[in-house]
Amino acid sequence: MRTPRKLFLIISCLALFIFSCTEEKNTQLPEDANLTTTSDFEQSLINKVGSETATQLIEDLNDSARFPINYDGQLCPDAVNFGEAVYRGFSNLNNADFWYFNGSAGDVVSIQVDRVSCEMDPVMRLYLGSGDTSSLSYLTGADDNNGQACAPACYSFADPKINGYVLPVTAVYTVAIWDFAGGFCTSGPQAYSVVVTGNSCDADGDGCNDDVDPHPNSNVDPTVNIDGCDSGVDNVFIDCSSLNDLIGDCAAAAANHGDFVSCVAHLANEWKNAGLISGRDKGKIQSCAARADIP
């Protein structure tokens, strides 16, 4: 055998050996490893990514126990949200993209993450709680259980979907998304989309989503009442604020009782002019305002 051919064979074998080792490393990464550091988990990381990288990952994992969350946004039903995750962020909270949504006890939610970058390996976790990472309680997660939005490339595995998860309590929930172990043919941020169904972004059900509702938790009492005085006037809505909400704004802003009464009188005039209430209604509301111990 001539020397150049021999050399080529040796290099080929070496490349094949390195590639097969690398492939094995990637496929055996503990994608759903618990966030608590265990000796098994440490050993597993050392075996698969080498001691130097493993040490760094474990340090990051421990550091990530407590830090404030910077959210990418709120997840509203059926809205498609786009994000970019750190390449090969594993399941380290430091590398997560965070989203939140308001959920009610008994809501049956589904959350789907689809890669936009075909070489991403998306993984997600659902947590109860929000604000900072120490407030999160892990509920469930998903990794490779859903068909891919685009063809697999370079060991990019598959997409995650949480299907029909019943929310335990009424609270804010946090969704964390990573590129666990994106393919070998890429680097840099990994683009994905996330869609949630089954929750609500309209807490008071008045047709305005919370983020654009001037009063996201409107007072929905049937009648206008001020400090225990029931005027008997219908508490109707104007642009997702009820009359009681607007009177509440007067109470919050008033420096003294005279300010409050004047503010309510101004509102009642507007409502009468707009045909929302009668002159008699206006008198009842102003009478309640005058008697109220506000502020």
Ligand SMILES: [Ca+2]
């Ligand atoms: Ca995946």
Ligand SMILES: [Ca+2]
């Ligand atoms: Ca609303």
Ligand SMILES: [Ca+2]
């Ligand atoms: Ca409202």
